[in-house]
Amino acid sequence: MMEMGVPDYGGGPVGRAPHRTLDALQAPDRAPDALFTLTAAMGYQVVGGLRQQVMTFNGSTPGPTLRATQGDLVEVRLTNQDVTRGVTIHWHGVDLVGSQDGVAGVTQNAVLPGEEFVYRFVVPDAGTYWYHAHQDSVREVRMGLIGALVIQPSPSDAFVESAPTSDLLALVHTYGTVTTLNGAAGSTYVPVVAGTTRVRFVNSNNGPALVSATQPFIVAAIDGFDIPGGTMLSNSYVDVPAGGRIDLLVTVSSQNTRVGLLSGPSLVIGPDGSGAAPELSSSARFDALTYGTPGGSAQALSALGPPQRNFTYRIGSRSGFLNGRAGTWFTINGKIIPKVPIFMVRDGDVVRFTIVNRTPFLVHPMHLHGHHALVVSRNGQPATGAPWWVDSLEVLPGETYEIVLKADNPGAWMFHCHNLPHARAGLVTHMMYEGIHSRYLIGRVTNRLTNQPE
Ligand SMILES: [Cu+2]
Structure with a gap:
């Protein structure tokens, strides 16, 4: 593992050397539910x-x-x-x-x-x-x-909002040149009764998915986490980052509603079995930075408290060698693997990352494993809406995001671009807890086995 990068302590203590293995971190020993x-x-x-x-x-x-x-x-x-x-x-x-x-x-x-x-x-x-x-x-x-x-949600959760009438999945994936929702191209009719339908978009592609509906909708959740206080949006579309998830609450009347990708596959939902619905067209891009209960984000940030570690994750590219291959590779803080920083944390730390995309033209959907991070600001503009928790954050060319998280889940966690060819071209590192080591290796393990995460 440590051959994959150079420890960066983010201004915090160096801490103890590795003394326990990842394998020791297991779920409770009880019967599965x-x-x-x-x-x-x-x-x-x-x-x-x-x-x-x-x-x-x-x-x-x-x-x-x-x-x-x-x-x-x-x-x-x-x-x-x-x-x-x-x-x-x-x-x-x-x-x-x-x-x-x-x-x-x-x-x-x-x-x-x-x-x-x-x-x-x-x-x-x-x-x-x-x-x-x-x-x-x-x-x-x-x-x-x-x-x-x-x-x-657990039935014992007192904060569960009233359940929607219908609950649908909308998994985006492109097979070859064919983009699909739930494996189907084009328009798919799904009968639902009038009322509120939750549509769970999952983007498994390498690039953004722009989604919308022909009726006003609420953005109810991002990356699995609820967004309280969201207002009804009309004529808007939502950018679901590669790897990201967005749940929309769509109001379905006696007429059908189309929900899906702009100029892509869609679901027609509603009580009208003819499957007819207007086409999607939307102009305003949804922005989570200012959406939902005002001030919720600042409150969540102060609840986290001041960070013990401050890291920079600056994405660039240059020519050089990666695994002995000459080419143009992604850099993190100017370095190519295996010289990239490994972000070292201690269980209990509050950790701040400043993510900077210095690659012209390229969008980087940055995915941190094992944690959700609170988006604090974009290009210096503070988040003013409900807490915006992410595991998959789309960083556009030239953008700078500040995110803060609680390091409360020991392990060795990948922090990489979810445009997977970018990850393979070097846009991968880890957030590593002190004292933990992995006995697994990237690369050739035996004659039969090569571990190659990307
Ligand atoms: Cu990328």
Whole structure:
């Protein structure tokens, strides 16, 4: 692990040397509340009328939508049938126990054909999440090793808002050149009764997904976390970052509503079985920085308290060598892997990151594993709405974001661009807890096994 970068202590103490392994960090030893089996395999699937070679979980892509309740201990048995380079499953956005993060070469070895691996973790927060391969992920995610994970609020949660009438998933994925929602191209009719429908967008692509609805809607949650006090939006679209999730609450009347991607696939939802609905068209871009209950963000920031560590994550690019290959590679604070900073934290720290995108033209959806961070400001403009918690934050060219998080989940956590080809081109590092070490290695492990998370 430590060969992957150079420790950066962010102005905090150096702390103790590694003395316990990631493998020691496990979920409680009790019977699971939700039990699943996922079998990864090569396959073929007709997408948008084209027969394509894909990779499947349980015979289809997207794989099954896994549903559990907040606080559940989830157990998933992964079997790799015949995916040659091996498979892992990363539980994207779930702030789970450190050993179960599913990153090849960081938290486990890739699972080779004929092998299996059992994931066991508690799901601490309700919301919309997803899962995907984190071995050879540029290829395996693109080919379909993806699925949604929906965590319902615990019935004992007194703060649960009145449940919507209907609850739908809208998982965006592009197979070859065909962009789909829930695996279907074009327009798909879904009967729902009049009332409020929750539409859970998941973007499994490498680039942004611009989504909207033909009726006014509320942005109810971002990256699994509720946005209280959101106002009704009309003529607006929402940019779902690569890897990100956005839940919309759409009001459905006696006429159908179209909800989906601008100039892309959509769901037609409503009581009118003819499936007719107006086309999507929206002009105003939704901005989470100023949305929801005013002052909520400042309150959340002061509840976190002052940071003990301040890190800069400055994204650039230059020519040089990465793993001995000459080329133009991404840099973090001017360095190419393995000279990039590893952000060292201590359990209990409050940590601030300043993320700067210095690459002209390139959008970087930055994904931190195992944590949600509070967005504090963008280009110096403070967040003024409800607390905006993210695990997948889209940073546009020239932008600077300040985010703050509580380091309360020990482990070795990837912090990388979720445009996966960018990650493969060097836009990867880790947030590492002091005292922890991983026994896994990125690169060749045996003749059969190469851990290559991207
Ligand atoms: Cu990127």
